[in-house]
Amino acid sequence: MVVSANLRAGAARTILSVAVLIASLTALCVPSAGAQTADALGIESFARPRRLIYLFEVEPGSMSTFDAFLLYNSILTTVAGSNDAVVVVESPDLEVPRTQEGREELARRVDADSWLNVYVAGGLVDLTVRGELYDMVLQRVVSEQTVRPGFPVTQRTLTRGFWQPFSDAIGAGFEPIVDAGDVVIVGRPGTALSGLPGGPYRIGSGGRLELVLPTPATYAVSAVAPGFVPVTRALYLSDEAVVLDLVQLPVYRFAIDLHASSFQFPGAQVRYHLVPGRWFVRGGVTTQLLGVNFVPNQPLVSIGRSKLSVLSFDGGTVIGGVDQFLRYVVAAGGFVRFRHDPLGLESDSSYGGLHLSAGIEIAPWTTEPVLRSLRLFADYRPTLALTDDPTGFLERSFPWNAFPGGSVPGLFAVAGGVLDLRDLYAGIRILF
Incomplete structure (x- = not known):
């Protein structure tokens, strides 16, 4: 605030101190470069009030300190309540900077984003008051008002809406603002997005959605697309632009397993999901026509030595989402043993039996477009081979593995x- 050249600094500071008590103002944060009006974003709940610094100048020698005191507080008390979205803050300096850059620097010192610069001339007898309202966020002059009553002004006149033009300009010229940042979400066309302010949204045919969202903030973005597994991703947004690439996995119905039984005998299974990603039925075959022997004094690779293969069938469920690194698989079913020479069911030892299965499925490449349908898996599968002669079954089926007493490690004769x-089944799984 600048008063006449012969005003003493102490008197001017007294005026400011009294004005502070009358205004009863609060403080908020300065907007970032990305601040936007709340209406433009459609996210009013994130908005915060504007902050306007009040700058007051008096033409040197035009009026007394007391008259300047009256005008200063009369204008301040009027404009302070003109807009609920605006907090008016008094200037910490007595002088008003001459340049726009200087006024912006002064405003930032008190975390303001706009200013009202009032210049008073002529004294109360021939009063002229000019006011400039400036928005630093939009970098534009909101309003320029001039009050020139043309008659001597008294204290009573000042209390009857004398400064209404300034109040109206502030009331109509400002909206709450939101600090905002740019976000680009990349995903399948048609993906519905929720969990973001102003939503829901939908990704267009180009596979990209560009948004402006409040910052700083953390959002949980949920993405749903027909035929794909729902995805929920955390999005932290600060001052910098963010690109969120959604990894959307298909809702797989089928799986093919290529495995080795106990790391010895090759096999394959086909799995069909009755409920995508959850409940399934499957069937497969494991053959002993080709295998690896870990028995001392026996060939490491065995080709055609055993004429036995096993057909298995079961049903179960997968625990965990398709996009998770680790999932669990449980199942129960049965198996049938058959020989190749001559072709038919294995009737000498056991036709087949029952089994349980409990395993894990690991997805190391879910973010790789080419490899994300591949899984590594391991299933522990205890079996019960049904037979009326358990001892004979052990003797005929494991002649090279049995101990001298006839027992075989890991196998137990039961009723x-x-x-x-x-x-133990281990191998690679292909989902499609």
């Missing part, structure tokens, strides 16, 4: 069959 606790 009605032989329990095998050794079997």
Whole structure:
């Protein structure tokens, strides 16, 4: 505030101190370069009030300190309540900078984003008051007002809406603002997005959605697209632009397993999901026509030595989402043993039996477009081979693995069959 040249600094500071008590103002944060009006974003709940610094100048020698005091507080008390979205802040300096850059620097010192610069001339007898309202966020002059009553002004006149033009300009010229940043979301065309202010949104045919969202903030973005697994991603938005690439995996119905039973015998399985990504049925075959022997004094690779293969069938469920790194698989079913020479069911030892399966499925490449349908898996599969002669089954089926007493590690004769606790399936799984 600048008063006449012969005003003492102490008197001027007294005027400011009294004005502070009358105004009863609060403080908020300065907007970032990305600040936008709340209406433009459609996210009013994130908006915060504007902050306007009040700058007051008096033509040197035009009026007394007391008259300047009256005008200063009369204008301040009028404009302070003109807009609920605007907080008026008094200037910490007595002088008003001459340049726009100087006024902006002064405004930032008190976290203001706009100013009202009032210049008073002529004294109360021939009063002229000019006011400039400037928005630093939009970098434009909101309003320029001149009050020239043309008659001597008294204290009573000042209390009857004398400064209404300034009040109206502030009331109509400002809206709450939101600090905002740019976000680009990349995903499947048609993906519906929720969890973001102003939503819901939908990704267009180009596979990209560009948004302006409040900052700083953390959002949980949920993406749903027909035929793909729903995705929820955390999005942290600060001052810098963010690109969020959604990894959307298809809702797989089928899976093919290529495995080795106990790291010895090759096999394959086909799985069909009755409920995508969850409940399934499957069937497969494991053959002993080709295998690897870990028995001392026996060939490492065995081709055609055993004429046995096993057909298996079961049903179960997958625990965990398709996009998770680790999932669990449980199933139960049965198996049938058949020989190749001559072709038919294995009737000498056991036709087949029952099994349980519990395993894990690992997805190391879910972010790679080419490899994301591949999984590594391992299933522990204890079996019960049904037979009326468990001892004979062990003797005929494992002549090279048995101990001198006839027992075989990991196999146990029980009533009605032989329990095998050794079997572990491991391999690669292809989802489609």
